[in-house]
Amino acid sequence: MSDAYLLYLEDIQKTYGDKLVLADIDLAVKQGEFCTVVGPSGCGKSTLLRLILGQEQPTSGKLLINGRADVLHPSPERGIVYQRYSLFPHLKIIDNIMIGLILPLPFWKGIFKKKIIRKEALHYLEQVQLAEHAHKYPHQLSGGMRQRVAIAQALIKKPQILLMDEPFGALDPGTRESMQMLIIELWERHNMTIFFVTHDLEEAVFLGSRIIVMSQYYLGGSEKTDGQAKGARIVSDHSLEKASSTHYKESDEFGKFIQQIRKEGMDPAYLQHVTQFNLQHRDSFQTLTSEERAVLQ
Amino acid sequence: MKKDKTWFRGLHAAPPHWLRLLLAILPFMLLVAFYLTASHIRHTENPQDKLLPTITKMGNAIKKTAFTEDKRTGKYLLWSDTFSSLKRLLAGISMAAASGFLLGLNMGLLPGLRSMLLAFITFLANVPPLAILPILFISFGVGELGKIMLIFLGTFPLITRDIYLAVRKIPQNMIVKSLTLGASQAGVIYRVIMPQILPRLIETVRLSLGAAWLFLIASEAIASQSGLGYRIFLVRRYLSMDVIIVYVAWITLIAFSIDLILRKCITWVFPWYNPKMER
Numbered sequence: 001m002s003d004a005y006l007l008y009l010e011d012i013q014k015t016y017g018d019k020l021v022l023a024d025i026d027l028a029v030k031q032g033e034f035c036t037v038v039g040p041s042g043c044g045k046s047t048l049l050r051l052i053l054g055q056e057q058p059t060s061g062k063l064l065i066n067g068r069a070d071v072l073h074p075s076p077e078r079g080i081v082y083q084r085y086s087l088f089p090h091l092k093i094i095d096n097i098m099i100g101l102i103l104p105l106p107f108w109k110g111i112f113k114k115k116i117i118r119k120e121a122l123h124y125l126e127q128v129q130l131a132e133h134a135h136k137y138p139h140q141l142s143g144g145m146r147q148r149v150a151i152a153q154a155l156i157k158k159p160q161i162l163l164m165d166e167p168f169g170a171l172d173p174g175t176r177e178s179m180q181m182l183i184i185e186l187w188e189r190h191n192m193t194i195f196f197v198t199h200d201l202e203e204a205v206f207l208g209s210r211i212i213v214m215s216q217y218y219l220g221g222s223e224k225t226d227g228q229a230k231g232a233r234i235v236s237d238h239s240l241e242k243a244s245s246t247h248y249k250e251s252d253e254f255g256k257f258i259q260q261i262r263k264e265g266m267d268p269a270y271l272q273h274v275t276q277f278n279l280q281h282r283d284s285f286q287t288l289t290s291e292e293r294a295v296l297q
Numbered sequence: 298m299k300k301d302k303t304w305f306r307g308l309h310a311a312p313p314h315w316l317r318l319l320l321a322i323l324p325f326m327l328l329v330a331f332y333l334t335a336s337h338i339r340h341t342e343n344p345q346d347k348l349l350p351t352i353t354k355m356g357n358a359i360k361k362t363a364f365t366e367d368k369r370t371g372k373y374l375l376w377s378d379t380f381s382s383l384k385r386l387l388a389g390i391s392m393a394a395a396s397g398f399l400l401g402l403n404m405g406l407l408p409g410l411r412s413m414l415l416a417f418i419t420f421l422a423n424v425p426p427l428a429i430l431p432i433l434f435i436s437f438g439v440g441e442l443g444k445i446m447l448i449f450l451g452t453f454p455l456i457t458r459d460i461y462l463a464v465r466k467i468p469q470n471m472i473v474k475s476l477t478l479g480a481s482q483a484g485v486i487y488r489v490i491m492p493q494i495l496p497r498l499i500e501t502v503r504l505s506l507g508a509a510w511l512f513l514i515a516s517e518a519i520a521s522q523s524g525l526g527y528r529i530f531l532v533r534r535y536l537s538m539d540v541i542i543v544y545v546a547w548i549t550l551i552a553f554s555i556d557l558i559l560r561k562c563i564t565w566v567f568p569w570y571n572p573k574m575e576r
């Protein structure tokens with residue numbers, strides 16, 4: 001059954017030294033989902049993303065990409081857009097996009113195929129509306145433009161899943177909004193699966209087709225850390241309506257939902273027991289130990 | 298509006314272009330003027346003075362070394378000396394640059410190699426090269442190889458360490474990104490990171506050249522039959538300050554030109570590097 005999912009995590013734990021960051025993460029994501037992840041700052045969102053990417057290894061647990069477990073290190077199946085340092089400073093914009101098609105070839109073949117590859121790269125550059133900047137260097141572009149290049153750079157590899165770690169976090173609000181519209185458009189056009197980490201609740205609710213809330217504020221849990229800081233878990237999981245325009249952000253419904261998510265995830269005083277998490281999404285599941293389950297009776 | 302910009306004084310000074318040129322030339326002119334005055338004073342006291350030769354004497358020295366065949370060897374000394382010295386210098390520094398670059402690059406990216414060699418290279422960097430010059434002369438002979446090895450050993454550890462540090466500063470994210478774009482492990486090292494480090498190599502070589510000249514001249518002074526350093530220490534016996542000063546000025550000019558060429562090379566070949574750097 002775990003094969004039906006593009007991304008499948010079971011009992012994932014991650015510790016740094018003595019510090020438990022992720023405690024028992026269970027997550028299954030279907031192909032085509034735009035999955036946004038929110039949670040209090042420092043709860044381990046980026047850590048989770050790095051585990052999925054293969055940049056780091058889980059301390060324990062099962063992680064499958066398309067049913068395969070042999071995905072230890074970063075590979076072309078998983079694309080990444082970071083908040084910064086995403087582009088190669090020594091390459092022009094067009095070469096930054098072409099590099100994804102050139103690197104897998106032996107370098108002499110890269111030279112012969114350059115023309116075809118350049119054409120395809122230009123096509124992607126047009127989709128992020130940057131064709132006229134093809135021959136500039138990254139340092140000559142604004143932050144928003146650079147992120148658009150980074151998105152095109154990842155897109156050209158047609159990754160099975162695109163991971164984004166606060167990609168718009170460093171942009172000003174206006175640029176941010178246009179980037180949000182762009183990513184929704186690209187997601188629909190390319191039928192992508194996206195895993196999008198953000199600290200901005202509005203952004204998460206606006207963009208996602210599914211929102212995952214992580215938090216270290218909850219009751220119970222089998223790990224023996226009661227009293228100390230706990231490792232984060234997924235405390236709530238909802239499917240979201242597709243936003244058609246930015247006006248959605250002004251609606252009452254939108255505001256109420258934000259309030260609910262803020263309470264479930266961000267409020268240190270609002271503590272739910274592990275058995276009471278608001279896991280409404282049809283793909284969500286939870287592996288509980290017998291002690292945890294015992295509380296239910 | 299009150300003019301709040303000065304030309305010279307203070308944090309906010311904005312010297313116009315002509316003034317900047319003038320200011321740059323000024324210390325040179327002062328040096329020359331100072332020398333000429335001192336030389337003049339000494340020559341009025343003693344026309345045979347050797348310590349501060351006059352411009353005419355130095356002109357003669359240039360004529361003698363650069364444009365007259367040496368009676369004993371039949372060579373134009375300045376040119377043949379320059380040729381032998383540059384050969385040694387370039388051989389030593391390019392060997393050091395090539396091997397230091399490859400080693401530093403790989404050490405920066407491969408934890409295994411790093412664990413094995415980092416302490417060793419740091420240790421090597423602390424060996425005073427001139428102190429092992431006798432060892433080099435004994436093991437490689439007093440010919441060309443010994444001198445080239447001195448320059449190599451004197452600059453190689455520093456170049457390696459500098460490249461290593463530059464590679465370590467590259468964010469891990471960029472390496473991960475390259476892997477997601479389909480780079481092989483060798484591809485990450487040689488097709489993604491190496492091109493980014495190349496300008497840093499040129500900068501490191503620029504800085505190492507000073508040390509390279511030092512080792513070159515020291516080894517030529519001790520055991521040699523030709524070379525700029527050899528000549529300077531040879532004519533010292535005859536107190537030929539005129540030749541010495543001409544040679545020193547010539548060495549300085551060469552060193553300055555090499556540095557200039559390398560610097561221009563960075564701005565031309567790597568326009569993305571240090572975009573805000575002042576020329």
Ligand SMILES: Nc1ncnc2c1ncn2[C@@H]1O[C@H](COP(=O)(O)OP(=O)(O)O)[C@@H](O)[C@H]1O
Nearest residue numbers: 016017021039040041042043044045046047048
């Ligand atoms: N390499 C690391 N070594 C030690 N602790 C780390 C490391 N990376 C992250 N952490 C810790 O893990 C926690 C979660 O970090 P992170 O995933 O960046 O949180 P978020 O993205 O939710 O803000 C933080 O408390 C951070 O201090």
